[in-house]
Amino acid sequence: MKYNSTLCEALLESHEIKPTANRILVLRTLAEARQPLSLSELECEMLSVDRSSVFRVLTLFREHHLVHVLEDGSDSVRYELCHSTDGHEHDDDQHVHFYCEQCQQTFCITDVPIPTVSLPDGYVLESVNYMAKGLCPRCALRKEKGR
Amino acid sequence: MKYNSTLCEALLESHEIKPTANRILVLRTLAEARQPLSLSELECEMLSVDRSSVFRVLTLFREHHLVHVLEDGSDSVRYELCHSTDGHEHDDDQHVHFYCEQCQQTFCITDVPIPTVSLPDGYVLESVNYMAKGLCPRCALRKEKGR
DNA sequence: CAACCTTTGCAACCCAGTTGCACGAAATCC
DNA sequence: GGATTTCGTGCAACTGGGTTGCAAAGGTTG
Numbered sequence: 001m002k003y004n005s006t007l008c009e010a011l012l013e014s015h016e017i018k019p020t021a022n023r024i025l026v027l028r029t030l031a032e033a034r035q036p037l038s039l040s041e042l043e044c045e046m047l048s049v050d051r052s053s054v055f056r057v058l059t060l061f062r063e064h065h066l067v068h069v070l071e072d073g074s075d076s077v078r079y080e081l082c083h084s085t086d087g088h089e090h091d092d093d094q095h096v097h098f099y100c101e102q103c104q105q106t107f108c109i110t111d112v113p114i115p116t117v118s119l120p121d122g123y124v125l126e127s128v129n130y131m132a133k134g135l136c137p138r139c140a141l142r143k144e145k146g147r
Numbered sequence: 148m149k150y151n152s153t154l155c156e157a158l159l160e161s162h163e164i165k166p167t168a169n170r171i172l173v174l175r176t177l178a179e180a181r182q183p184l185s186l187s188e189l190e191c192e193m194l195s196v197d198r199s200s201v202f203r204v205l206t207l208f209r210e211h212h213l214v215h216v217l218e219d220g221s222d223s224v225r226y227e228l229c230h231s232t233d234g235h236e237h238d239d240d241q242h243v244h245f246y247c248e249q250c251q252q253t254f255c256i257t258d259v260p261i262p263t264v265s266l267p268d269g270y271v272l273e274s275v276n277y278m279a280k281g282l283c284p285r286c287a288l289r290k291e292k293g294r
Numbered sequence: 295c296a297a298c299c300t301t302t303g304c305a306a307c308c309c310a311g312t313t314g315c316a317c318g319a320a321a322t323c324c
Numbered sequence: 325g326g327a328t329t330t331c332g333t334g335c336a337a338c339t340g341g342g343t344t345g346c347a348a349a350g351g352t353t354g
């Protein structure tokens with residue numbers, strides 16, 4: 001999906017975030033990435049913006065349920081746009097992610113929803129992080145044929 | 148389960164790890180904890196052992212499939228004993244974990260196995276991290292009744 | 295016992311994430 | 325419209341988990 005500035009502004013405002021230049025930029029970068037990005041990756045993608053600003057924008061987005069974080073074990077969390085259709089509070093598109101232990105990339109398996117489990121009494125569920133790990137198709141193939 | 152030194156030594160040797168004082172200590176601490184522990188928690192639990200030594204022991208254990216790591220998003224990974232019955236390579240007891248966003252503890256839901264998903268062609272699955280998040284029973288209760 | 299390898303503690307380092315502060319821009323108030 | 329407050333940002337410094345280099349301690353082997 002192509003995100004122009006106007007679209008980004010609208011999205012920000014629908015989440016009650018005042019659209020500033022930095023915020024639009026971060027949102028666009030996230031939206032156009034096919035994979036969840038880490039703070040450092042975002043930083044590299046937008047050299048004009050300071051690391052701490054990116055961080056603060058992300059924190060803001062998180063509070064307003066515009067992005068969610070996921071831990072892939074590469075000891076830097078990654079950020080991904082929420083694609084909830086109702087726009088708020090709960091994500092309805094929580095899907096499985098795959099972390100390649102070879103190339104260290106994290107892939108969205110968008111068409112596989114996270115299977116739910118029934119927890120023991122008392123637990124109040126908010127969200128689920130489902131991270132499958134192993135080899136991505138490319139690395140698996142490369143490994144198979146010698147290297 | 149109660150772990151005495153002899154039992155620990157046997158377990159270490161069955162994983163082809165030479166039993167040293169530190170290793171036995173780390174193993175016992177992990178075994179007797181009802182919850183996965185972080186590096187820092189382990190360190191506090193065993194003040195006599197240096198941080199880096201604990202780290203190296205854990206790394207060794209990981210390589211020998213004696214422990215596995217899990218990411219709960221509290222930006223420090225936690226370590227948990229593998230309870231595989233065959234003792235090697237693949238865990239057969241991978242279960243769901245629950246991270247309480249209030250008290251920041253991670254609970255093992257040992258009787259709930261991780262549901263499997265079918266990945267697109269090409270992906271080679273090694274392991275899965277299933278982390279449910281929300282409020283643990285105690286925090287949920289406390290929140291419900293005012294505070 | 296001497297030569298060797300392994301394990302350990304200490305200190306230093308790395309790096310992601312985070313915070314304090316001060317400046318500049320934007321919104322608000324006479 | 326200008327003064328005042330609030331908000332957003334960049335810079336620099338800090339934090340804390342994780343990691344590594346090195347040298348001393350301990351154990352092993354001939």
